[in-house]
Amino acid sequence: MTSPILVTGGTGTLGRLVVLRLTAAGRAVRVLTRQTLPDADGVDFVTGNLATGAGLAEALDGVSEIVHCASDNKGDAVATRNLVGAAKPDLAQLVYISIVGTDRVGFGYVKEKLEAERIVANSGLPYSTLRATQFFDLILKGTRQLARLPVVPVPARFPVQPVDAGEVAARLAELALAEPRGEVPDMGGPQVLSFAELVRSYLRAAGRRRPVLELPLPGLKPVKAGALLVDPDRAGPAGKLTWEQFLASRVGSAPAGT
Numbered sequence: 001m002t003s004p005i006l007v008t009g010g011t012g013t014l015g016r017l018v019v020l021r022l023t024a025a026g027r028a029v030r031v032l033t034r035q036t037l038p039d040a041d042g043v044d045f046v047t048g049n050l051a052t053g054a055g056l057a058e059a060l061d062g063v064s065e066i067v068h069c070a071s072d073n074k075g076d077a078v079a080t081r082n083l084v085g086a087a088k089p090d091l092a093q094l095v096y097i098s099i100v101g102t103d104r105v106g107f108g109y110v111k112e113k114l115e116a117e118r119i120v121a122n123s124g125l126p127y128s129t130l131r132a133t134q135f136f137d138l139i140l141k142g143t144r145q146l147a148r149l150p151v152v153p154v155p156a157r158f159p160v161q162p163v164d165a166g167e168v169a170a171r172l173a174e175l176a177l178a179e180p181r182g183e184v185p186d187m188g189g190p191q192v193l194s195f196a197e198l199v200r201s202y203l204r205a206a207g208r209r210r211p212v213l214e215l216p217l218p219g220l221k222p223v224k225a226g227a228l229l230v231d232p233d234r235a236g237p238a239g240k241l242t243w244e245q246f247l248a249s250r251v252g253s254a255p256a257g258t
């Protein structure tokens, strides 16, 4: 029996999909979560908290690889420092998921991701770090909220290159099952779209009529200049699923209002 792979954030949007791919590849998976959850086929859940370090020793016991997907909206630096501090030096690999543009967006959550990337790179542990663009799920969630308004406000000139979380999960699982590679090429989706285009496609797919109002938001200069897009010099294989295909699977057949 091979040692388990620990997936932090294995209850989240991305992490759940990573767990499915690793178990499909025949690996035993352990998930660290703040919740108390019953074990399932091939997956055991350990309750803990990366912010405090609680439960980490138990979660890491006997683990050969870690896929670190846990994150909260404050950022990942403390959690990542606690995780690498508790990991055994003979760990075969730590796989970390970051965000495209961490080195170009100097504020907030994204800036913290850059710090977490550095913590991983300087940990002395063998690692692979993948930067990905925004997931369709995140955009759909935000778009659904905005579309409740009679006029949908969106930031003007805000280009994004969203990607399917399932395709990113497949890439992370592949990395976890291979040799550590350090910083690997970035992953984005197949299209660059403006925020307004994303919202208009959603409205069409959901069968809803709403005017979309593009607002010239102040600041966000790096984002408007393309900081969230994959730099061609750092690009790896892009995801294949388009935003419209994703919408068709999530929204197309659902009743209006979803």
Ligand SMILES: NC(=O)c1ccc[n+]([C@@H]2O[C@H](COP(=O)([O-])OP(=O)(O)OC[C@H]3O[C@@H](n4cnc5c(N)ncnc54)[C@H](OP(=O)(O)O)[C@@H]3O)[C@@H](O)[C@H]2O)c1
Binding pocket: 008, 009, 010, 011, 012, 013, 014, 015, 032, 033, 034, 035, 048, 049, 050, 051, 052, 068, 069, 070, 071, 072, 076, 079, 097, 098, 099, 100, 113, 132, 133, 134, 135, 136, 138
């Ligand atoms: N969303 C995007 O568009 C996007 C794009 C590129 C990269 N990423 C990166 O991908 C990763 C996953 O994102 P996601 O959208 O899938 O996240 P998510 O759905 O919000 O899930 C967050 C996960 O983190 C866990 N978590 C949060 N705080 C924790 C703590 N203190 N201790 C232990 N576990 C904790 C949660 O587990 P419990 O609640 O069960 O404890 C949950 O499983 C993040 O690193 C994010 O930066 C996201």
